Amino acid sequence: MPKAYENAGVSVEAGYEVVNRIKAHVARTARPGAGGIGGFGGLFDLASLGYKEPVLVSGTDGVGTKLMVAKMMNKHDTIGQDCVAMCVNDILAQGAEPLFFLDYIACGKNDPALLEQVVKGVADGCVQAGAALVGGETAEMPDMYDADEYDLAGFTVGVVEKSKIIDGTKIAEGDVLIGLPSSGIHSNGYSLVRKILFKDHNLTVDSKPEELGGETLGEEILKPTRIYAKPLKPLFAGDDLLHGVAHITGGAFVEKVPRIIPEGLAAAFDITSWDVPPIFRLLQQLGEVDELEMYNIFNMGIGLVLVVAPDKVAEVERILDAENEEHHTIGKIVKDVDGTRVQLHKGL
Numbered sequence: 244m245p246k247a248y249e250n251a252g253v254s255v256e257a258g259y260e261v262v263n264r265i266k267a268h269v270a271r272t273a274r275p276g277a278g279g280i281g282g283f284g285g286l287f288d289l290a291s292l293g294y295k296e297p298v299l300v301s302g303t304d305g306v307g308t309k310l311m312v313a314k315m316m317n318k319h320d321t322i323g324q325d326c327v328a329m330c331v332n333d334i335l336a337q338g339a340e341p342l343f344f345l346d347y348i349a350c351g352k353n354d355p356a357l358l359e360q361v362v363k364g365v366a367d368g369c370v371q372a373g374a375a376l377v378g379g380e381t382a383e384m385p386d387m388y389d390a391d392e393y394d395l396a397g398f399t400v401g402v403v404e405k406s407k408i409i410d411g412t413k414i415a416e417g418d419v420l421i422g423l424p425s426s427g428i429h430s431n432g433y434s435l436v437r438k439i440l441f442k443d444h445n446l447t448v449d450s451k452p453e454e455l456g457g458e459t460l461g462e463e464i465l466k467p468t469r470i471y472a473k474p475l476k477p478l479f480a481g482d483d484l485l486h487g488v489a490h491i492t493g494g495a496f497v498e499k500v501p502r503i504i505p506e507g508l509a510a511a512f513d514i515t516s517w518d519v520p521p522i523f524r525l526l527q528q529l530g531e532v533d534e535l536e537m538y539n540i541f542n543m544g545i546g547l548v549l550v551v552a553p554d555k556v557a558e559v560e561r562i563l564d565a566e567n568e569e570h571h572t573i574g575k576i577v578k579d580v581d582g583t584r585v586q587l588h589k590g591l
Contacts (some may be wrong), residue, residue: 261381264359268366269376277343277375285377287343289402296405300339303398304329308433310395314467315448319357321467322395323364324371325430328468329492330399331372332547335475336488336503338409339401341374346397348381351388351465361395364467371470374399375557387412411487411503411550418550420510420574421559422517423474425546427466431493432540436464439530454521463522471547474568478549484559487550497539500548501584504576509584512574513591520544537586545573 263495269280271278278286289297306325313322322348331341346365348358358381369376388394428436440446455463455512478484487503488591500510523544527537537543551559556572563570574591 260355261353261358261362262438264355265362265366268359268363268528269583271366272344272369272374272376274342274373274375277377279290280376280378282378285343287375287377287400289342292402294404296403298405298408300334300401300403301398302330302333303396304333305394305396306430308437309430309465310393311437312433312448312461314391316461316465318461318465319360319364321364321367321465323361323366324368324397324467325364326397326468327365327368327372327374327399328470329430330397331368331401332377332468332490332492334399334401335343335471336409336490336547337403338407338479338485338488339403340476340479341372341399341472342402343375343377344369344372344397344399345377346379346395348393348395349384349388350381350393351383351385352390353381353383358393359395365397368467368470372399372472373476374401374438385445396529407538409485409488411505413486414484414504414550414576415552416508416576417574418552418569418576419556419572420512420576421549421551421556421563422467422545422571422573423471423547423549423563424517424569424571425491425520425542425544426469427436427520427522428464429492429542429546432542433464435530435532435540436526439526439534442527442551452525454525456521469546473564477562477566478559481558481562484551484555484562485549486552489550491542491545491546491548493540495539495543496545496548497535497585503550504584507579509577509579509586510574511588511591512578513589514538514587515589517544517571517572534589545571548573550576557591
């Protein structure tokens, strides 16, 4: 068979091999309503779920320069979970049940073994989220990317009953802020992370700073982003248990939390109410980063913030305990008296 396309740097056969390699990973993500892969579009039967007034909620994101850390570590089987998490956690913030996910991988050279590892991570994330992996795309683009480079992005669609959308409109003065821990840096701020650690201080992924207690930098900063679908599901099923949910990613506390708070109110955090993971203190010290800026870039150990009415706190905590989900009371909603929508205190 003529090989004009292969001579241009694109291997059709490698593409077929990737599809065959990932079938078993995709199968692990099957859920009610989802069709199989192989068609031109991914199918999902929404009618089978029994929603009365279903509202679809969608989210899209990538992994950013955390991919460069995966490359440095030559470890590609967790980065897919990051991609799923960044999308799924966003739609969870509006009360949505994740339904399905699709990924997009662009690469300079199609390496079936490597891409299988990437998709394995995507499937792992989908299993945690309860979302079906219904399709995706792998684009081999020589000249656009170097042979050992790839980029990863994706999107998810979820559903929520119209009457149960969480949009922050019920948030009131006196509501309590409950934080759910992150697994580390998650998937934002890595341009600064890499600059501080690898460029400014010449550390490597094998370095073992004393602050990390024997763990290597690579192991710490490649930890996949947590997916919060499991602990939130019973909270969504309850009776008006959550007034708001904020996913703490880029912009962190300073930018993400005000998105959900009505005008005239502010979020007051006690930043001494949880233990900040050592990696953040290490970055702050080595990079000489102002503390306020740290809370504007990184999650500082809190991946999700729940806004709960005072009379619902005990029930929310009971459910989180039943889910074995660690949680901390980290602040409250107060009046906004000077336009500072987020207040960081050392004690409240």
